[in-house]
Amino acid sequence: MKPSQEQMAVEGKNWVVPRPESAHEVRLHDGSLVIIRRHGNPTGPRLILSHGNGFAIDLYYPFWSLFLEDFDVIVYDLRNHGWNPVGNVKYHNLPIFVRDLEIILDAVDRHYGSKPRVGIYHSLTALVALQPRIRPDLFAGLVLFDPPICKGGRGYAEFEAAASRNAELTRLRANKFATRGHLAEIIPYLPSFQLVVPGVFELLAETTLRESADHEGYELCCPPEYEARILEFAGSFAVLADFDHIRCPVKVLGADPTLPYSYLPTFDLSYIVKLDYDFLPESTHLLQLEKPAQCAQVVVDYLRKHNLMKP
Numbered sequence: 001m002k003p004s005q006e007q008m009a010v011e012g013k014n015w016v017v018p019r020p021e022s023a024h025e026v027r028l029h030d031g032s033l034v035i036i037r038r039h040g041n042p043t044g045p046r047l048i049l050s051h052g053n054g055f056a057i058d059l060y061y062p063f064w065s066l067f068l069e070d071f072d073v074i075v076y077d078l079r080n081h082g083w084n085p086v087g088n089v090k091y092h093n094l095p096i097f098v099r100d101l102e103i104i105l106d107a108v109d110r111h112y113g114s115k116p117r118v119g120i121y122h123s124l125t126a127l128v129a130l131q132p133r134i135r136p137d138l139f140a141g142l143v144l145f146d147p148p149i150c151k152g153g154r155g156y157a158e159f160e161a162a163a164s165r166n167a168e169l170t171r172l173r174a175n176k177f178a179t180r181g182h183l184a185e186i187i188p189y190l191p192s193f194q195l196v197v198p199g200v201f202e203l204l205a206e207t208t209l210r211e212s213a214d215h216e217g218y219e220l221c222c223p224p225e226y227e228a229r230i231l232e233f234a235g236s237f238a239v240l241a242d243f244d245h246i247r248c249p250v251k252v253l254g255a256d257p258t259l260p261y262s263y264l265p266t267f268d269l270s271y272i273v274k275l276d277y278d279f280l281p282e283s284t285h286l287l288q289l290e291k292p293a294q295c296a297q298v299v300v301d302y303l304r305k306h307n308l309m310k311p
Contacts (some may be wrong), residue, residue, distance in 0.1 A: 015065075015203045017058045020075075023083075026107040028100050032079045035214045036108055037063075040073035045303065045311050046081075046115050048074045048108065052123030052171070052285075054220075055225035057178070060122070062197055063292040067299075072115075074108050078125065082207065083223045085288055092226045094237045097128045117138035118308055122288060123148060124230060130241040141308050142250045142258040143299050146285050148240040148264050151191040153275030155267065160235040162264050168232035175225045179269040180205040192263035195283070195290040234264070238306060243274050253295065254279040254285055276302070 020037035025034060049064055051057045057064075057075040067073050072173045079099060080086050105117065118141040121129050125145035128134070150159040184205040187193050193200065209218040243250060255266040256279055263285040269277045280287050280294060288295045303309050 009119050015085040015199045016063050017061045017203075017207070019161050022111075023244055023260045024107065024111045026076075026104055028079065028103055030087070030091050030096075032091065034076055034079055034100065034104055035083045036074060036076045036111070037083075037103060038072070038074055038112060039241060040068040040071050042112070042310075043311060044071040045073040045113075045309055046074060046108075046119065047118050047120055047299075048076075048105070049120045050076055050078060050122075050125040051081070052079070052125070053230050054208070054222045055204075056207040056221060058082065059200075059204055060288055061207075062200065063288040063295055064120075066293065066296040072112070075111065076104055077221075078148055080226050084221075086221075086223060086226075088224075089229065092229055094128060094131070094230065094233065095133070097309060098126075098131045098133050101128060102135060102138065108154050115311055118143065118303065122146065123285065127234075127241060130243065130246070130247055131237065131242060132242040134245075136245045136247045139246075139248045141248050141306055142246065142300070143302055144250065144252045145288055145295065146255045146266060147241065147252065147268060148234055148238050149241040149266070149270065150235065150267060155265065156235065156239065159238060159265050162261070163231050166263065167228040170228040170231060175224055176217050176219045177209065180209050180218055183209060183218075192286060193283065194262075197289065197292065198287060199251065215249075243272055249276065249302075250274070250278045251298070252278075253287065255284050255300050256281050259284060261285065 016175050023035055025033050025035055025039045049057055056077050062125040063075055077084050080092055109232055116138050119129055119139045120143045124142035129142055150156050158253040182202045187204055208221050210221050212219040252275055254270055257266045257268050269275055285288050
């Protein structure tokens, strides 16, 4: 688990996501497409990674690049994100993401052969992996980064208020930019991105924008309305997260609960007896983009603890 010579030479300031070893289109039940990609060492243990709401898994390259030497790394974007075409917004919801997950994982086995899967998910995709409708034997292990889990009570009211506020702000967000550089210039002013490693502003512009249909500038791969739709209903599904039906060991690494949140409230999940929970000091919701090496080390320590380092 080491950065490449190129990464060390530029000190993380010029992240260039490599071309995948292979890529395959996966047709979902409604005809939508998700493109799965393979990176890394095909003989290593299999890691499957995806991203948070409105992002793309290639944005997390400073984190998952650290696994390429030793692991079989499979990445994919949620429908209507990243590499995938934008489909009908009525199918853009968490129950559909749950249904998509089993189709995507079956496709991974079909194209790359079957072996134990360790899911590494952040935020929205972490919440998807914890929904009670998920087949409990899909994973040999799960490492979840700051999942938006919230039970009832006072904390739930705060969560709902923050989610509604963020949904309103998301709908006001610009969807089109003259150049990728224009978005990269805006990101440093957003509270959520104050602690990220160098180069993430440019990487976000590169991985979450695509050339617009009219060829006049760039537009967000995940339109603001789609992102806001998930935020609107986040609270309804945050309370449904169910660790009891998951058969594999689960590690959760949360943001520092002592820091002011700029996205959604972070919750201390140490009260869940079945759960291996820690938080990463001096990190926020984007902890994989703020402390990628420390996050990657947590994954490796977890794999060793549960004997999941074998292919």
